[in-house]
Amino acid sequence: xxRLSALLVLAAPLACHHAKSTTTPESTGATPPPPVAGGDGAxxxxxxxxxxxxxxxxxxxxxxxxxxxxxxxxxxxYHSDAASIPAEVRSKAEQRWPGGTIVRxxxxxxxxxxxxxxxxxxxxxxxxxEIAIKADGAVLYEECQLAADALPAPxxxxxxxxxxxxxxxxxxxxxxxxxxxxxxEIESGGQQFYLxxxxxxxxxGKLLRIPGVFEVPID
Numbered sequence: 487x488x489r490l491s492a493l494l495v496l497a498a499p500l501a502c503h504h505a506k507s508t509t510t511p512e513s514t515g516a517t518p519p520p521p522v523a524g525g526d527g528a529x530x531x532x533x534x535x536x537x538x539x540x541x542x543x544x545x546x547x548x549x550x551x552x553x554x555x556x557x558x559x560x561x562x563x564y565h566s567d568a569a570s571i572p573a574e575v576r577s578k579a580e581q582r583w584p585g586g587t588i589v590r591x592x593x594x595x596x597x598x599x600x601x602x603x604x605x606x607x608x609x610x611x612x613x614x615x616e617i618a619i620k621a622d623g624a625v626l627y628e629e630c631q632l633a634a635d636a637l638p639a640p641x642x643x644x645x646x647x648x649x650x651x652x653x654x655x656x657x658x659x660x661x662x663x664x665x666x667x668x669x670x671e672i673e674s675g676g677q678q679f680y681l682x683x684x685x686x687x688x689x690x691g692k693l694l695r696i697p698g699v700f701e702v703p704i705d
Contacts, residue, residue, distance in 0.1 A: 531550075531561060532561050532595045534570075534593065534595075534601075535548070535561055535562075535563040535593055535595065536702050538563055538565055538567050538570050538593055539563055539565070539700070539702045540702045540703065540704045541565075541567055543566070544565045544566055544567040544570075545563060545564075545565050545702075546564040546565055546566065546590060547563075547564040548561075548562070548563050548564070548700040549561070549562040549563075549564070550562075551693070557597070558597065559596065559597045559598075560594060560595070560596050560597070561594065561595045562592050562593070562594040562595075563592065563593050563594075564590055564591070564592050565590065565591055565592070565593065566590055566591065567591065568588075568591065570591070570593060571591050571593070571603050571605065572603065574623060575603045575605060575619045576588070576605060578605075578617060578619060578625070579605035579607055579617050582607075582617055582628070583607050583609045583610065583615060584610065585609075585610035586607040586608055586609040586610055586615075587607065587608045588605055588606070588607055589606045589607060589608055589614070590606045591603070591604065591605055591606065592604035592606070592616075592618075594618075599620060599626060600620065600621055601620070601621040602618050602619065602620055602621070602626055603618070603619050603621075604616050604617065604618045604619075605617055605619075613630055613631065614630070614631040615628060615629060615630040615631070616628065616629040616630075618662075625662065626662055626665075627660050627661060627662030627665050628660075628661055628662065629658045629659065629660045629661075629669070630658060630659050631656065631657065631658050632657045632658060632659055632668070633657070634654035634657055636657075637654075637657060637668070637670075638668075638685050638686075638687075640685065640686050640687030641668055641670075641683055641685065641687055643687060644683060644687040644689065645670060645672065645681065645683075648681070648689075648692070649672050649674040649679065651674055651675070652672045652673060652674035652679075653672065653673045653674070654670060654671070654672055655671040655672065655673055655678070656670070656671040657669070657670045657671075658670075666684070666685065667682055667683060667684050667685070667690060668682075668683050668684075668685065669681070669682055669683075670683065671695075677694065677695070678694075678695040679692065679693065679694055679695065680692075680693040680694075680695055681693075
């Protein structure tokens with residue numbers, strides 16, 4: 487049995503109050519989106535993620551996100567298995583940031599977007615960025631890390647109001663055709679939180695991160 491660290495990300499009750507409506511596209515990947523089930527334990531983990539995780543030395547971290555009903559909305563495996571990432575996806579990352587160095591990959595499955603591949607790059611200028619590409623080859627979004635002291639003033643004010651004693655662990659810009667927001671990881675009161683927020687300070691989602699263990703069978 488292979489073990490790796492895992493994060494269960496739970497949506498707080500206020501997480502959907504300002505969420506934007508989205509259209510669910512048809513997934514062209516071989517594996518369908520996870521079942522949108524309630525908290526009855528019927529929804530399983532994605533077989534492709536499990537297969538990659540079982541490869542020796544490939545898995546880094548697994549993340550599972552659920553909504554208030556317990557339905558799985560996102561599964562993500564952070565890994566180093568380049569062979570599992572389509573060549574055209576890696577090529578797009580190299581074209582987007584010429585001279586950069588690929589650091590790791592993420593294979594994801596969203597309830598609304600289907601299969602998504604992410605390539606994490608350290609750019610030639612030293613920035614840390616990611617590109618997320620759907621199964622049909624369309625770019626879903628780009629993310630780039632942002633220093634805690636470089637947050638837009640409305641965002642910094644909202645973070646301080648929500649977590650007065652909190653510490654920003656990581657902040658990223660997230661931009662695409664249908665998205666323009668920041669994602670912020672915060673430590674406060676001995677717990678970790680994940681905040682989705684617009685540049686004007688509007689909160690899109692507030693989630694609690696719970697550490698765990700993900701076990702997969704191996705030969």
